[in-house]
Amino acid sequence: MSGLLIYLVILLITAFLAPMLISRAGKAAPWLLGMVSASGFAYLLGFAGFISKGNTLNYTIEWLPELYLNFSLYLDGLSLFFALMVTGMGALVLVFSGNYMKPYAMKHRFFFLILLFEFAMLALVLSGNLITLFIFWELTSVSSFLLVGFYHEKPEARNAALQALLITVAGGLAMMAGFIMLGQIAGTLEINQLLKSGDLIRNHPHYLPVLLLILAGAFTKSAQFPFHFWLPGAMQAPSPVSAYLHSATMVKAGIYLLMRLSPVMGGTPEWKYILTITGAVTMILGGYFAYSQTDFKKVLAYTTISALGTLVLMLGIDTDISIKAAIIFLLVHALYKGALFMIAGLIDKSAGTRDLRKIGGLGKVMPTASLAAIISLLSMAGLPPMIGFIGKELIYEAKFALPDIGNLLLVAGVLTNVIMVAISLALIFNLFLGPLKYPGEKPKRPAFALRIGPTLLAGISLIFGLFPARVADLLLSPAIKSIRPTIDSLKLSLWHGFNEVLLVSFITVAAGITLFLLYRRVNPVLTKFNNEVITFRFADAFNKGLDMFLHLTKKKTSFIQSGYQRFYLMAIFIMTSLLAWYQLIYTWPDIENISFSKPGIYEILILILIVSSTLIAVSVKSRLAAILSLGGVGYGIGLLFVIYGAIDVAITLMLAETLVLVLFMVVVYHLPKFTNFSSNASRLRDAAIALLVGGFMTGLVLKAGQLNLNPKISDFYVENAIPLAHGSNIVNVILVDFRALDTLGEITVLVIAAIGVVALLKLKTKKGSAT
Template sequence: MNIGLLLIALLILAFLAPFTRRYLGNAAGWIFAIIPFMGFVWFLGLLPEINQGEIFTDRYRWLPAYGIDFSFYIDGLSVLFSLLVLGIGTFILIYAGYYMKTYPMKGRFMGYLVLFMASMVGVVVAGNLITIFVFWELTSISSYLLIGYNHEKPEARGAALQALLITGFGGLALLGGFVLMGIPYGDYELSTLFSDPEAIRSSSLYLPALILVLIGAFTKSAQFPFHFWLPGAMAAPSPVSAYLHSATMVKAGVFLLARLNPVLGGTETWYYLLSIFGVTTMFVGAWLSITQTDLKRILAYTTVSALGTLVLLIGTGTEYAINAAIVFLLVHALYKGTLFMMAGNIEKKTGTRDITKLGGLFKYMPFAAIIMVLALVSMAGIPPMLGFIGKELIYEAKSNAPDAHWFILIAGFLTNVILVFLSLRLALDVFWGKEPAYEKKPVEPNLALILGPFFLVLVSFVLGLFPSTMANPLTSQAIMAISPGMAAIKLKIWHGFNLVLGLSALTVALGIVTFKYRYKVIAFAERVNLKYFKQEFSRIFFRLIDKFLIVTKEQTKTIQHGYHRYYLMTVFVVASVLVWIQIWNADPVVLELNFSEMPLNLVAVVVLIIAATISAVVSHSRVVALIAMGVIGFGITIIFIAYSGVDLAITMVLVETLMIILAMAVLYHLPKYVKYSDTGDRMRDTLVATLVGSFMMVLVLQAGSTVVEEPISEFFKQASYTEAFGRNIVNVILVDFRALDTLGEITVIAVAALGIYSMIKLTQKNKL
């Protein structure tokens, strides 16, 4: 097995999924989970070699001329992320198979989930900036499909669109950043970049590249002020939220920062930008979660806060900070996946996820309650869960941050107090507390629904108990991949009495106090929000979109006005003026016109054409004008024949005939002939016609007497029979030498015909 095969297997699974519903039924989740689980095991098997410092690479040619290849680069960071994506993904699929039981089009949903998984694995194992970008965009697209899955609901559609537009905008910036990053190297391979980071850091492109890449990462990872799409994205079904918040999508931004840290990181700009955005997001996310009552929304805001913490830690860049970032990433993925799946379970069993309408659930689902409470313990950072170790490291890192550590430490402290507060609230208010009247008696969730939360909590618990034997091997290489030269700190639960432990104790104590006075705290937060911090990001975003639509509508109205005659006039005038300028500037060409060689019969035809033209213009009857046009057409046909262009002549005869039939059919529907144009219009039209006619004439005359290169017709004459076995050169050119052009032309013809057809059919329907 190799990584390419795994990705292909996942993609095939994703596209087959919609057709499997009928055959798999409720077992779908378990069967779908097989391939991700195999992938998980495979990555686990790589771990020993990875821990020896091995890096697996693989490369497929794609656009070698531009230094763009489909390549893979698997190091400790990739393995850690892949394990999360595939491991959590396995449980999510099992969970979703049962959770989505009653939804229509479950097969398609599973397909989207697998596609999401495949694209996320692609992001973390890619070894070329452009490959990363391709998978990056795939995660945006598949998350759009997943968030908007309940597409009958307007809010789901709105949230999906919002997520797509914001992350898509970020993706565009990211592509720009990647292209800039590639310029000093002439290559987009990660290995090239890692081998010489100074090349970009000392280049003048560094700042623009950094800013563009950061826009990409910050939009994806929901950093303030782009954070608002993430709480909106909880319109998705719970399996999606659980996956999106824990291991995929939002972690892609964090992953990118970690991945590019050896290249872009280490500068002051990097440090300040990441710290400022990280700290703000960390605190704002936590603060905004206080006043929420929707279980999933609370969790969504804590994710925002966690992402802020991760960005801050990567930005800080000290040994402690990087260690803390990786451990916290693991911690967060484990508890957030559990909590979202449990939120889905609670909603399924009680019909609501408003925590003010929940309470006393412990009685009904003790097992589920214990699992969720343990996940909350991890979120609060209380031993023995892994969350405790994560939080200790974070405190350590923050108190040692190079600049402004007091500010960062205080913001971090308040954030953690809020997390403790939320954990208590979610645990005590939901599982104990006052019991409301449930419509039906809630029961324990079944195996498929509880398996994922159970295992994730178990992992968090075991890693928390045996940090140095279990958690260290998982994370050490990832840490070195982020920051070469740094070592993994030996993880342990007991650090002795020090400042950090004191902070932890204070955090928990203050959390308990705030919980005790929770109604006052919430009321206070609501007052502050109302006064200073109205959360209107989402509304402002949609208003901006509306404004944008208005502008585009106006612009379209001006440019696409719908008057065919003005389109023609624009095209003709622009084309002829441009050519006239060109003719004016070109070297003068002497035209040798010899009218004496012209046979008399052709002179007669030409005179006829001119006469017919004049009569077509001045005629007051449509029929007369049409017949005159016909005379012109057939006159030209005769000229073609005279110069032995038989194919052209036949075509022309047919086209002219059909034109007349067509015109006659239309004529029947036209109103009486009225003189619509005034003299001014006619003068203008005359001018345009003269301009166009004269430019065509001059162009044709000049083309005949200017030889730039050997005419290609000689080649066609020779090659036509020997290479294409045809004596009719015109046709051989059409169907063989220039067949691709012809294919394009007939496609245009078909599309135009469909357009005419639908236009006529539509107006007919409107009339009826």
């Protein structure tokens, strides 16, 4: 089993080695990289027989089992299906990129990123633990961010990348919260165990929040309305990336998650309604916008949105037939969309534009590629004999089988498909057939490396369409069964006999052809309508929101980070003392319980000295008086120490106080007079803060007098002063013997301070250039 893990590690190492390989091996490098991916495809395909018998593989490395956190891999029909798409498409994309990216100086970086992307996506679909899945999920977001913004010198690319990142990562975070809640409910995050606890989760009171959080992740990733707008923006990426991102990775991650969790969370009314409505809206919107674009890549991007909507809708309908339809349509879409994006890149490269109004008749210069494109487009239109036809028929069937709202969905589905037919026909007839049309130089015949990917994919679309039974048995049925084990095996064939579904298909095609014939007339009107009437752009709204948020944080920061030292202190003082006051009020010390000593006359006098000196020091205008009264405070405290038997402390304090006074006098001589900076209002405010702090300190002292928690540590020192340290002055013995090392530290501090003082006083700076 750990073979899967070994392959993942190999893929990751390959990603890191790719830049070196590209510069050393030159032309052969992309082929070698493609081989690595293709070998993964072959290796995974080896599991197909084993998996199709209903087996699963599970491999776990314990990480933090107490938090349900493990690194696990899980292989069943569904993950195998996705893993094959990821590696197979990856191989083709890598080979394609080899030629496509040749002129770019940064191609080393590109190959590293796209392999990292492939690794992340493969690891995501193979993850057997939701947290592992989340980590790779975020890794796909990050690597796609770097890929979308690959042409980082273009501001649109940077903006699109940032948008894609922010949206998918925000959704990812919500999803993680959902996963954690799911783990708390089920007591596990292992997928193979979650699959068994579906009922427990569906009946839990927290089901709805969990569902919403996880759907937020899936919908943002899979570009569902209203998060769809990042996907058209993401076409700023190099075309091979678009091919990969739209067909097998990234946007399919959300679909994968929905399919994966469908047995765990699906089947409830909430699930059905949310998925059906979101999917249907996304499907129609995507179709509409696809019809009214003039940029080939943009057309494709919006059809992807539409297709993703269809997939979500199918999962939302949640019947046997709709799940079958979803899996087949997933394959259909991956095949044609991968091919078409590669062809879009190829056209862009050889004709220098993707604007559908400027190019046409490319079949004459690139016959193979055009044939591949036409086959893929027919599959997109859902016409026989492509596999797309089978997919579309099943989707119609799923909608027919619905009781009440089915008809509405059927209408929506037919409408979308009519658009797809029209777009496909328009692209076929304008872009590939008909008279040759191009701006600038005559398009060249594309290189073999560019043609092989689309040709293969188109070929598969055709072959699967003609002989669907084998692939259904080997790959599709196991994938469907891991979503719903009770489902009967998939029987696929091109010909269903005459029935209502076929009739609807006929209507669709007929309407599609009509719409296609109107294309030239309708399209400019729609483009105009889109540009002038629908002024609201989701992407712009998002940017505006982002700007507002940044503005807000800037304001907030400049409010909190005022840059004035006083305000920082004020914040600290106020917050600390308010918290302390809160605590003090709740545990107000019982003053009666404290044993008071009666103050004698000397103590009273000393206290009066301290208090009056303090008041003078604070309020007096003369510097000298302030310093002297501070001395008064110090000496007063020293006298208190004398009275309460702390002779050594008193001596030290007096000495230190005297020295400080002398130093102060020397320095103050060089300083200006006190100036009054503050207004009376700010004095009053500061006094209030000061009293707040002072009051809580008073409370603290009273509180401290009440507590006597531990036995006196001092007893040890008192008892051992003479036997161990041979001295009778205990305070001295503590300082120079028991805690001598501390005293050494203290002396060090003094020495450092002394050096600092000398350095500061001796340091000469030129006047004016001082900093």
